[in-house]
Amino acid sequence: MTTEKSADILSMDERFNSEMMDSFDEELEMELDDERMDQILAEFADASEVYGLQTGNAKSSLSNRHTYFKELFRLQGELVKLQDWVVHNKLKVVVLFEGRDAAGKGGVIKRITQRLNPRVCRVAALPAPSERERTQWYFQRYISHLPAGGEIVLFDRSWYNRAGVEKVMGFCNDDEYEEFFRSVPEFEKMLVRSGIILVKYWFSITDDEQHLRFMTRIHDPLKQWKLSPMDLESRRRWEQYTKAKEVMLERTHIPEAPWWVIEAVDKKKARLNCINHLLSQIDYGVVEHAPVVLPQRVYNDDYIRGPVPQEMFVPARY
Template sequence: MKPGLPLPEPHPRQPQKLRKKAYEKELASLQSQLVDMQQWVVETGARVVIVMEGRDAAGKGSAIKRIAEYLSPRVCRIEALPKPTEREQGQWYFQRYVEKLPAAGEIVIFDRSWYNRAGVERVMGFCTSDEYRRFLHQAPIFERLLVEDGIFLLKYWFSVSDEEQLKRFQERKHDPLRRWKLSPMDLQSITRWEDYSRAKDAMFVHTDIAEAPWYTVESEDKKRSRINVISHILESIPYNQLPDTTPPIPERPNSQDYVRPPRELFRYVPDVAARLERKQNGH
């Protein structure tokens, strides 16, 4: 490797891409199990915290989307906190995250978390050395307190190689639907690859504790990483399938002489889809 180029994050051999049909079938099964887990969380009053961290473009967001896709937003919340306000900057660092922790019967997924301090804040100089050292000391204490209080805490690091990350950045740049995901801060992860690697290594040394260990998700293949992380969540939460309590669907009662007002009295959105139908029929 030429001098000055960033060292790639070590990876096993390139995994074989999962076939779409097999992936979709397994994903549907796992998402069904997540719904069962959600019912158990609600019925038992369990509290679940899932921390998603990793390289930019490593697949955290798409994994979170698949986890929460069929869960109730009243039960499963996704927290992606913005830059702290001036007031929050004057608080204890963990304070604004404490406010987002789950109550009984809730699941909270942190799309990035308090570990911002050990990653981007450390690398980009957004915190002082004292603040950084204090974080590494306090984070394990904070997490032990969460677990001691009965919270299920799962921490995942999505790992991707520098080559795959660059490829995904290029795809985003040319995709108008995903271009918004690229920011100058994201692109710093290319030029500061080694700095982020060192920060991640130090973070693991101090915060990979028995009560709340880190689990690495290999994410060269996003489909494979989604299957793996959802499977691990289901294996880690000691839920069991509860009896179906869905209420029966009642029969509609007979009409009580209701007459619907004429359609002309209402405003309807234009039927744009009709154009697609005409194109489909060759008109």
Template structure:
């Protein structure tokens, strides 16, 4: 199947970058798009297609939250997320793309890479985790690798989430003070502040070599998270020629009459404590 056709787009205006979608409008449109994602999933499954979506970009650019919205209503047996850890010693001796090939989809599957083989063009390049020769080899091989994926019939989509330095720093500060998101922040993430321009140069060089007609890059302006999610999902749906899949006619059968079954006494089973009731008692006003 041919690669995605690049569509003409205009540079986002300042208003589109800063205007915040009202929550009601955002949630309504998000649900509409998620309904279409379910249709896309069923089409992929029924037609035996293979879809790969790469999520790349700056730290705290909103990749993870967008992936969460994409997969929220999808079947995890069809759509799965791949977020690989640091390579093992054995993996470091393999062909660079080898450990990613292992996670590519089979027929009827969708794979979303939360960071991908482009680690070599970004963090590995900037932090010195690869040699200049390895980086140069990657830039030379990557277009060939992706052309092979597309020629094989894999639907490949690549998204770069762009965030300003000011917005990134603000999100880092929120993570520092939020115990539920503190795990998202590491010393490596903080390095991206002091190496902002180095990452920018690495990204620009990466685009020069890998923004190819068969597998183009699509940039998502993500200072506004709600808009970024809506824009990315709408664009993905517009690039895949999915169609409706006829669903089986399912009807709830009538429940048969009881045949005499009796539930065992409750005291014979171990129940979790009723934390919800205890919580209600704490906030319930005294009589």
């Protein structure tokens, strides 16, 4: 085996291991708090050897993850402040997340919503249009998901499906495709004039990176559900998607609603960069709240708690 080929295999192994580590990190992010972080991350570094994960320089990667978590928590704290500002000032915010399959859109959306009120910040991820919806004005099914005052809506894919998957897969004809490009700038200008803050992100990854992420999903039972037949077909049509993306960005990058491109090969950096940029798009401040005082619990002498039948309890297996 040549030195060059050995290096390629080693590089692929490192990237697969990095993907596995990222899966662990996703779970850690749901559990960690600042006081426990150092202890848990240190234990995780030791555990990786027990589970046979090839983590390379564990202490070095531990430091990187420590920085990532610290910065993520800081940015999520700012997102909570932004949420309060949006509610207090009755702002209407729409954020579009577009990009190739496995580009990391869902990952950053999860980090944005993770510590926010789902009644304020919600995700719109529309399925394929029904037969009835196909007969409607193209933008009609998206309108019902737009925010009222005091709401943030994150579109996990959006009306730009027509410029991407529908064009590449032949789900729209040339006239419908051209009509979309005539309509979408006016549609978005109308949204902005109505008071909606509209932010559009394109998540950019390389051909090799998408291939790696698809292979990881194929071999990970917990992520196989993310791969649809359409996703697999998108691999074969990489170049067609590239051309469609270039046309889309060129024809819909308008001053009222510009596109912002996120370099997303490094998922952790992409998440931090996207959240940081999103925060910069809205001039928010701190909303003062009255101190929260826990009221005294009321005790009644005649109250007797009723018994709960044992068979109603979930078995305590853990």
